[in-house]
Amino acid sequence: MPFLDRLQRWADDRPDGTAVAVAGKRLDWAGLRDAAAARVPASPAVTVLAEPNSLDFVVSFAAAVAGRRRCAVLDPTWPPELLEGLRSRILAAPPGGMGDLGASAGLTDGPPDTPFLVGLTSGTTALPKAFSRSRRSWQVSFDSSIEFFGLTARDRTLAPGPLAASLNLYALAECLYAGSEFHALERFDVGDAHTAIAHDGITRLVLVPTMLRLLSERGLAGGVDASGLRSIICAGSKLDARTLEAARRWAPSATIFEYYGAAELSFVAGAGLAPAGAPASNAGPEGTGIGRAFPGVDIRILDGAGRPLPDSEVGNVSVRSGMVSDGYLWGDDGEALRCFDGWYTVGDQGYLADGILHLLGRxxxxxxxxxxNVYPHEIELALASVPGVAAAVAAGAPDGLRGQRVVAAVLASHGGLTATQLRAGLEDILPRSKRPLDYYVVSELPLTDRGKPSRPLLLAWIAGNDPRLRRLG
Known part of the structure; x- marks a missing residue:
């Protein structure tokens, strides 16, 4: 793992400086090094971690990737039978899929091309796909993201979500690599996050849009001071207008980064959205635009046969970089991660226009x-711009006449929202063929276990007449 040699350096240079803080409990650089080093001899060749956020999690993770060791981090909230099945499968994985299983002594980084991390796609019931990452791929990612986001050793990063999620696990490792202080909570709690931001000198947030909306809107209502934030890094989906506006008001000095990446590909493209009051030319890409390629990343749009497509034509978003994973240990159906002569795609659809990647969805x-062909992401972004809509999820429901019919659910920012208002709001934004036929209002968004909008869950709610949604006439 490419942060352990750096950890030794920071422990020598500033042993008493805070390295990690979780829920107010802290470890300095020397303490983290010593605790992890003491645990290395008992760490097996392959470790499966399924623990809630804690300092012990951080120590265990550092020891679990020392030398040639590998680690799989599982979400402890997944069902017990799923966790046990994954644990058994990971530990029984053949050497050919995992590389050399020999474990070396000492808290040192292993060879760059050796695998160190077993990544899991999110899931709650179905068996998630597992893929492998080399140490080199994360070191290249660190160098790219530190340059793109402007991370420095003076920053104090708060990732308020679970460390089992790849977004937050990466942020932890990135900070250890950069010698930058990292903060986490025991579990996501708006009040605890506000306390950390206001009193711990947090300068940088790493989180998903739903968390950012909650922190911003409640922070504005409660007078929580976020003027010390200089950067907010948001992943999972493009920010809707309401969340962006609230975040800019709450954290007026922060550059807000949104980016597109995939667990198998790492970083692909993104943009830094300027603080409030900055020139409009620095406002970031509009509509479906997500930004330009990350440092060290080349992007092409390819058709199903791997042929390049011209600008503005929709196809597979494909990348070439040193950050791409080593592929799947299991779950590969031949479509999940495809390679066309060195260009990799996970099947996300989009197009390039003037160097800006426009992302349409899977x-x-x-x-x-x-x-x-209609992409739900287009509909969701359009609905989010309609007054009275806080957020939206769109999907295709079975339809005997049309094949599928477009349906959409909205989370209202105030009462009294009607289907007529939604239809009127989309008239000048979406062609008639892409507009929803059915509208629902929901008391909460249907979300995945990682906080992302879930279209299958929306369809299940509709089919089951779930009390959390109501059809609008």
């Missing part, structure tokens, strides 16, 4: 209605 999410 091919599997695409709605085919009356012969027209």
């Amino acid at each position: 091919r599997s999410d695409m709605i085919n209605t009356s012969g027209t």
Whole structure:
């Protein structure tokens, strides 16, 4: 793992400086090094971690990737039978899929091309796919993201979500690599996050849009001082207008970064959205635009046969970089991660225009209605711009006449929202063929276990007449 040699350096240079803080409990650089080093001899060749956030988690993770060791980090909230099945499968994985299983002594980084991390796609019931990452791939990612986000040793990063999520686990390792102080909570709590931001000198947030919306809106209402934030890094989906506006008001000095990446690909493209009051030319890409390529990343749009497509034509978003994973240990159906002569894609659809990547969503999410291909992401962004809409989720429901019909659910920012208002709000934004036929209002968004909008869950709510949603006439 490429942060252990750096950890030794920071422990020598500033042994008493805070390295990690979780829920107010702290470890300095020397303490973290010594605790992890003491645990290395008992760490097996392959470790499976399924623990809530704690300092002990950080120590265990550092020891679990020392030398040639490998670690798989599982979400402890997943069902026990799923966790046990994954644990058994990971520990029984053949050497050919995991590399050399020999464990070396000492808290040192292993050879760059050796695998160190077993990544899992998110899941709650179905078996997640597992993929492998080399130490070199994360070191390249560190160098790229530190340059792109402007991380310095003076920053204090708060990642308020679970360390089992790849976004937060990466932020932890990135900070250890950069010699930058990292903070986490025992579990996500708005009040605890506000306390850390206001009193611990936090300068940088790493989180998903739903968390940012909660922190911003409640922070504004409660007068929580976020003027010390200089950067906010948001991943999972493009920020809607309401969340962005609230975040800019709450943290007026922060550059807000949104980016596109995938667990198997690492970083692909992104943009830094300027603080409030900055020139409009620095406001960031509009609509479906997500930004330009990360340092060290090349982007092409390829068709299903791997042929390059011209600008503005929709196809597979494909990348070439040193950050791409080593591929799947299991779960590969031949489509999840495809390679075309060195260009990798996970099937996300998009197009390039003037160097800006426009992201439309997964091919599997695409709605085919009356012969027209519609991407839910386009609909969700359009609905989020309608007054009275806090957030939206769109999906394709089965339809005997059309094949699929476009349906959408909105989370209202105030009462009294009607289908007529939603239809009127989309008239000048979306073509008629892409507009929803059915609208629902929800008391809460249907989300995955990682806090992302879930279109399958929305369809399940509709089919089951779930009390959390109501159809609008």
